[in-house]
Amino acid sequence: MATDIKMPALSPTMEEGTLAKWLVKVGDTVSSGDVMAEIETDKATMEFEAVDEGVISEILVEAGTEGVKVGAVIARLAAEGEEAAPAKAPAAPKDAEAQPKATAPAAPAAADGPAATPTAKRIAQQNGIDLASLEGTGPKGKVTKEDVEAAIAKAGGKPAAAPAQTSPAAAPSGERIVASPLAKRMASDRGIDLGAVTGSGPNGRIVKDDVDNFTPAAQAAPAKADTAAPSETAPAPKPQPEIEGGAPYSEEKLSGVRKVIARRLTESKQTVPHFYLTIDIRLDPLLELRSALNKSLEPDGVKLSVNDLLIKALARALIRVPQCNVSYHGDTLRRYERADISVAVAAPSGLITPVITNADTKGLAAISTEMKTLAGKARDGKLMPHEYQGGTASLSNLGMFGIKQFDAVINPPQGMILAVGAGQQAPYVVDGEIKVATVLHASGSFDHRAIDGADGAQLMEAIKQLVENPMGLVV
Incomplete structure (x- = not known):
């Protein structure tokens, strides 16, 4: 009996998503843990893995389909040993419209040789094995994968049939390029053919570093050799003609993440x-403590x-x-007993906020290590839902871009977000005297309902x- 593959809820708040890309096709055999598709959630593009073993018998939702409801059937999986015929059943109604009476009985009569499992049929076709010559050991004499593999072992010295089947078998495998979502986006932006990347x-x-380390020179040779390649440059956005004297422009479809952000x-x-x-903060004591701590943590590889x-x-x-570690929920106010800090990270798909849980009790080295890991995963689109959901307050830092001060938008249902800019040299009163200090401008955005x-x-x-007085951060 076929197993329904349903649109997964990749986060507790997810109600629908975009089926960005299928990484399998009808006839492919999958095992538990195999990546079958890429799905855009309300936060990131995530990989969807198989939980059962079997053969993809039917794909019901095409790649690129938006607004697929959680729980909707997107594909079907036939168990090993199940007849492949049911997977072809959906095509019958189209034929039946033209020949309603004639085609119906023809389907069972035109069975593809002896009864065999989908995997056995595929392996036999790829290796030039005649299924009719095999004696099946499966239920009711069905030919199994093991039967075909045994026949291949016996016919290992016959090169005649194998070459004829090798060419068509190679094409499908060449079409399936396994790469991370970030690697695919980077390759698309840079015009790199992933088929040329190792x-x-x-x-x-293929991961981000593979695309980063790929040189255009390595791609140039095969591009010239393939006369059909020029058509592949067409998908680049085309400037639109000027409209009513306006400037030329190009359009790109919003990703699921960008839509949710908006x-x-x-x-x-x-x-x-x-x-x-907004408040001014003297940053020098914290900078001095950071320098001292980094010297002591250097042997541990922590900075x-x-x-x-x-x-x-x-x-x-x-x-x-x-009173500020709260969130507003209609007629209730939720008070949190720990501080989980969501930290804004700019990822290729848009802004995302991985969460440092228990930040009030974690050591600085643990926070630093965890933040680097989460930021890297955010940029690679590999965050798991539990790593970016929740949080009792947020922090957004644009100081590295030289921004002096800004006001951030609250991330609901949180009650506040802290926006910090760059520390800059400025006059500052220290112990009753005006001195030059490194001054940080910090701005808090608060939900006045809470x-x-x-x-x-x-x-x-x-x-x-x-x-x-930063010593309070290390005790």
Whole structure:
């Protein structure tokens, strides 16, 4: 009996998704753990793995289909040993419209040789084995994969039939290129043919580094040799003609992630009453502590960033001011007992916020190591749902781009987000004297439904105290 393959819920909030790409086709045999498709969720493009073993007998949802509901049947899997005929059944109605009476009885009469499993048929075809010459050992004399493999072993010295079947068998395998979603996007953006790239990942999978290390010169030779290749350059976006004197432009379809970002941030600004509080913080004590800690952590291969310490400072401040570690839920207010910090990371598909859980109790080295891992996975599109969902507050840092100060949009249902800019040299009063200091501008965006202005001010003051007296971050 065929097994339905359904659209998975790759996150607790996912209701529908985009079936971005199939990595298998009808007739392919899959085992548990094999990657079958790439699915765009509300946060990232994720791989969908098989949980059962069998043969793909039917694909019901085409690649590129948007708005596929969770639980909808997208394909069917025939168990090993099941007849392949049912997989062809959907094509019968089209034939039946033209010849309703004649084609119906013809299907069983035109059976493809003796009864055999789909895998046995495919292996036999690829190796030039006549199924009619085999004696099946399966149920009711069905020819199995083992029967065909035994025949191949016996006929191993016969080269005549094998070459005839090798060529068609090679074509399908050449069409299936296994690569990470990020590698595919990078190759598409750079005009690189993935077929010319050697994968260094598991089972020859092409990963980001393979595309980064691929040189155009390596691709140039086969491109000239293949006279049919020029047509493959066509998909690049074409500038549109000027309209009413306007500038030329090109269009690209929004990814599922970008659509969700647009929807959620629009909802946030329209439905969440934001208020903003900005404070100046002297950064020099934190920079001095970071330098000292990095010297002691160097043998362990750990290098703390300013952002790592700011994650810890925000988390500790939320515990000190629990009135701000909350979120609004209609007629209830949810108060959190720990600080899980969502950290904004710019990924190729759009902004995503991996979460550092228990940031208030984790050591700085653990936060640094975990943040580097999560940021890398975010950029490669490999975050798992539990790694980017949740969070009691967010941190967004644009200081590395030289941004002095900005106000961030709250990430619902969270109650606040801290936006930090670059530390800059400026006059600052230290111990009653004006001195030159490294000053950081930090701005908090708060949901006024859950957090009052005075409570928000206390949180900003707590963050300032922790950064200017950073020993509180290491105890």
